[in-house]
Amino acid sequence: GDAGAHTQVGAPILRITALRKSYGAHEVLKGIDLDVARGEVVAIIGKSGSGKSTLLRCINGLEVFQQGSLIVDGRHLLHDNPKAMRELRQGVGMIFQSFNLFPHLTVGQNVMLAPHLVKRRGRAQNAERARALLARVGLSEKFDAMPDKLSGGQQQRVAIARALAMDPAIMLCDEITSALDPELVGEVLRVVESLADEGMTLLMVTHEMSFARKVADRVIFMHQGLVHEMGPPETIFGAPQTPELRQFLGLMEGSAA
Ligand code: ADP
Incomplete structure (x- = not known):
């Protein structure tokens, strides 16, 4: 994303403190501290129920x-400021496990909806x-298609394109390939x-x-509502430090078979 007017050079694009x-x-979530740098790609892993989705x-x-x-x-957001929450939503794109496209709108209309609602730009633009x-x-030919086709x-x-339409500073992805048949996972991950x-900060x-x-x-490995272990992929996967992470990685290996 482009540098926003309120962004200091070198400041983290996301700072979470004692959340x-x-x-x-x-x-x-039992006190999450996390800084994310502009352009950084952070993967969050952990067992079901550890708080990953709630954090996003x-x-x-x-x-x-x-x-x-x-x-x-x-943009600062404290826990008790609903107005700031609405503003925040405009700077953050989110993609979910379910695609949530409007079934009665074309692909093009689905993508146009978000910026139209927020920025009230002209239709042609x-x-x-x-x-x-x-x-x-990779879907330029599907502009006039209906989602169910x-x-x-x-x-x-399409959901990714729709999220990008907001010009988000950060993109959050919540298990975006979990609902897909295995042969369709690759095309989404490539995007x-x-x-x-x-x-893009992800x-x-x-x-x-x-x-x-x-x-x-x-x-980032989350466990019971906390960041339990964090590091570069080489360390997390190659030299996990805690028994909880080692156990989780063992489980994932078993389920991937
Ligand atoms: P994860 O994404 O790691 O699977 P979640 O963030 O979805 O974990 O859930 C963390 C915990 O919060 C779980 O125990 C879950 O049951 C609980 N939880 C999530 N959403 C709600 C909700 N809307 N109301 C009550 N409990 C919830």
Whole structure:
């Protein structure tokens, strides 16, 4: 992404400090501290229920948190500021496991919707931009198609184009290949890898360990609501320090067979 006016050179694009989030009495995030540099690709791994998805939803302003602070691209967000949360959502793109395309709109209309709602630009200008974004995910010929005529992999690529339409400073990916047939996973991961190559800051929760190993600059292992271990992929996968990470990697190996 391009450098925002409120961004200091060298400052982390994302800074999470002492973030805590509970659902009722159940504390799901127990004090998360994390800095992410501009252009960095961070993979988040960990068992189901460890809080990965909740963390992404907090960063995107989809969840209210009880303690701590978030700074995204120079925008400060404290736990008790709903207005700041709405602003935050505009600087952060998010892609989910389910593609969530509007079934009654064409592919092009799905991609045009987000910037139209936010920036209220002209229709022609938005269409041109949507075409360029669809080309970027390899789907320029699908502009007028309806979503249900596309494969799951193609639908997810449309969802990526739609998220890019917001010009996000950071892109959050929450298990974006988990709902796909195995033969469609590669085409989506290749698009994500191209975003990384173009310098997009990426935070992705993933079960694709080989992808994390290959593409991530840094891997975060979450366990019971905390960042339990963090490091370059070589260390996380090659020399895990804690028994919890070693056990998790053993489980993943078993399930990949
Ligand atoms: P992960 O993404 O690592 O699988 P989640 O962030 O989805 O973990 O969930 C962490 C914990 O928070 C789980 O115990 C889950 O049951 C709980 N949780 C998630 N969302 C909600 C919710 N909306 N209400 C209550 N509990 C929730």
